[in-house]
Amino acid sequence: MIKMQVIGNLGKDCVVNTVNGRNVINFTVAHTEKYKDSQGNNQEKTTWVDCAYWTDRTAVAPYLQKGTQVFVEGAPEVRSFTRADGTAGASLSLRVREVQLLGRKGDNVGGGGSQYEAPSASRQESSAPASVDDVADDLPF
Incomplete structure (x- = not known):
C-alpha cells in the first residue's frame, strides 16, 4: 500500500459531483516548500495535488x-496526458481517505499553529460536527 499525506491550502472552492450514483468532492491542495538554493537565495516550490x-x-x-x-x-x-501542443505532461492526484480542516488565513487566536480543528471527515468518525468547545475540552493542558 502506498499512502500520501499532504498539508496545504485549497486553491479554490471544492466541487461536489455525483458519478454513477456516488458522491465525489473534488478540490486542489497547494503545498509550498521554502528552501535556500546553492547560492543561498530563498526559493519557494509549490506542488499542486488534485484530490478526489x-x-x-x-x-x-x-x-x-x-x-x-x-x-x-x-x-x-x-496521471499522464498529452498537452494541446503535443508535449507529454503529468499531474499528481490523490484518492482521499481522510480530510481534516486545519484553519483559514486570519484565524490566529494566539501563538503559532492551527487555532481550531474542524470535525474530521474520516470514515472512522461520526458525521456529527464537533464544536470548537468540544475540541478545547480534549486538550491535555
Missing part, C-alpha cells in the same frame, strides 16, 4: 473553501 474524496459525507463540502488549510491522506496516483 469519494464519500457520502458531503457535509464537509461547505468548509472546503479557497484558502482553507487542510490535511489530506490517501492513495497517490500519477
Whole structure:
C-alpha cells in the first residue's frame, strides 16, 4: 500500500459531483516548500495535488473553501496526458481517505499553529460536527 499525506491550502472552492450514483468532492491542495538554493537565495516550490474524496459525507463540502488549510491522506496516483501542443505532461492526484480542516488565513487566536480543528471527515468518525468547545475540552493542558 502506498499512502500520501499532504498539508496545504485549497486553491479554490471544492466541487461536489455525483458519478454513477456516488458522491465525489473534488478540490486542489497547494503545498509550498521554502528552501535556500546553492547560492543561498530563498526559493519557494509549490506542488499542486488534485484530490478526489469519494464519500457520502458531503457535509464537509461547505468548509472546503479557497484558502482553507487542510490535511489530506490517501492513495497517490500519477496521471499522464498529452498537452494541446503535443508535449507529454503529468499531474499528481490523490484518492482521499481522510480530510481534516486545519484553519483559514486570519484565524490566529494566539501563538503559532492551527487555532481550531474542524470535525474530521474520516470514515472512522461520526458525521456529527464537533464544536470548537468540544475540541478545547480534549486538550491535555
